[in-house]
Amino acid sequence: MGADRSVRLELYGMARYLVGKGVLDIPAESAATVGALLREAVRLAPALVGAVLEADGTPIAPNYILLDGRGAVASGDAVSDNDHPCLLVLASGG
Amino acid sequence: MTPRLPRDLLEIDLSERTWSRSRLADAVFDAAPGGTALAVRLLDERVAGPLDPLGGENPLCFAAGPFAGSPVPAATKHALATVSPLTGLINDTLSSSHWSAALRRMGLAALVIRGRAEGLTALVIDERSVEFRDATALAGTSADAAARALRRELGDVRARVCAIGPAGERLVRFSVVENDGRQAGRGGAGAVFGAKALKAIVLRGGGEVPVADPEAMMRLARRLRERALGPKTAKYRVLGTGANMRVLDRMGLLPTRNFSAARFEGTERVTPERARESPESYVEYRAGCANCPVQCEHRYVRRDGDRRHAAASEYESTWAFGPNCGVDDLDAVLDAVDRCDRYGLDTISTGGVIAWTMECVERGILSARRVGIDARFGDARAMLALIDAIAAAEGFGALLARGVRAAAAEVGGGSERFAMHCKGLEMPGYEPRGLPTYALGLAVCTRGACHNRAATYDLDLRRPTASYTPDERARACIDQEDYAAAWDTLLLCKFVRDCFDDFWSEAAELLAAAVGGTWDAANLRAVAAESWARKRSINARLGWRPEDDVLPARLFEDALHGGPAAGLRLESATLEALKKAYARGRAKYAAAVVL
């Protein structure tokens, strides 16, 4: 990934509400892994802390992160050019 | 500690116009402390074999939640168990609020109603008597209007009323029972009321609800209330379940046009989030159940509209009339939800039968002449007209009022392939082809295609690409079923499920504080497992067979196209393997139930 490129983090549910928009563009050099990407998300959008992400970028249940809406990932997994990380939360089960 | 929980059972016979009140034994409460476990137990004791769900012999078994009327938040609820006119099997359903608390304030743990009244009747119940009141003047009214009229007639603004709307009176098999703006929704309990000529049940009077350990109760209830106001429920408080639409669309798991696709191009136009994000166009009203700090219901109406028609924007309802009918007009979807509430119709089933009609019209299986309107996907006007026809049980609406399974059986011509149901209950809004554990949960669920008796989609949604063995998926399904049975027995709202660190032991502590006795995680688990086993046992007596645990053919034959879940479909061999693993996991109940 080049230095001038970015990874687009899609936001849904509470994440979108708190940030006030549907995407966060994260500089690619700060998004080598899922963990790094989410730490950078915290830096760019501190409103996420407490409700969606911990201060270290860990998703707070019931929020979770998937690649392209389906791929389950762990913090250490690499993020590549073609990934579309999505920060999601589902509200269901009443 | 001696249990002090209200523990009387009131039994009413509408045919004989008689009633009796008796005390339920300690042994009953040890095995079924309230809610679904108690309602199911009472049904179990009264269903000997197959019966006509719309006959007088079908009992309506209500049971209050053990925390109803107590300080425990998000827990003032009751359960209702009966035989569903849609499935012919058990229907255990839930509702909330003041009516639930009123049951316990009158010292009642449960209420059973049998028989059939001669004319439309309202039962007016207080601590000493039951009045069989003529309700013919209320015929055709909404549940809400009936409740207001009864309070006026009785001169009692504090009377608590549950009632049916016109759809229940016309025996629409997916009509609901409503109280305080909340509904016992799925499975057609409203039609069971209607068949009994029972319009409403009014509860009057009553005192305080005693609790066994007031100090512990206050401490534990306060802790839960604080947590319920924190980040764990923010998604419900701030957004409501309507926010699921964008999420499921992004995952490629949003059932669209009667499950013929799993992404909807109109999602951005019809998601309820659009109303919240457009305050210049819509007014939002918050609502919810009694004694709940979450108030998760987000109602919307156009700024220039009538606020009395502000419609609830829950995911399942807006999905049923939006993506599933191919309608991308948010105002029409909110109108559809509002009409269902006024008529007393279950939104998921109503959307399901309309989506099936639209697909049959598009495929030439049904003609516009037969339907009465050229109902095609995306046609909001046709959708609203069909809702009116179903509620009135008129024209083609009379056929749809019997549910999608019965309608497809009558129409034939291959329409059965597009009837999206399990055991007669129309499918909810999650695409099973991308969710194999959820598919198992739907197939084996005792009430048909219900997503709330086991949140088996959780495993699939959070780790969709993980591979699990059949035994692991079956274990997850069983655990989720028992977990849900515990919540439905305690009648805690599942929307506060993330507010517990260790649900089983914390819930047992709450239960002991409320009702007394010795409760721990182990005996609470036993109550949940027995509740499930009784449901399965009732179904076996009602004629359920293992081969009824099937899902619609299109889920196996048509792969999803487009989106992240493209190419996925269910495999028969996989589902069969999961069902076998499930039966092994449930084997300890083999003596009691057919697996």
Ligand code: SF4
């Ligand atoms: S969270 Fe919503 S559904 Fe649950 S008890 Fe509260 S208001 Fe009712």
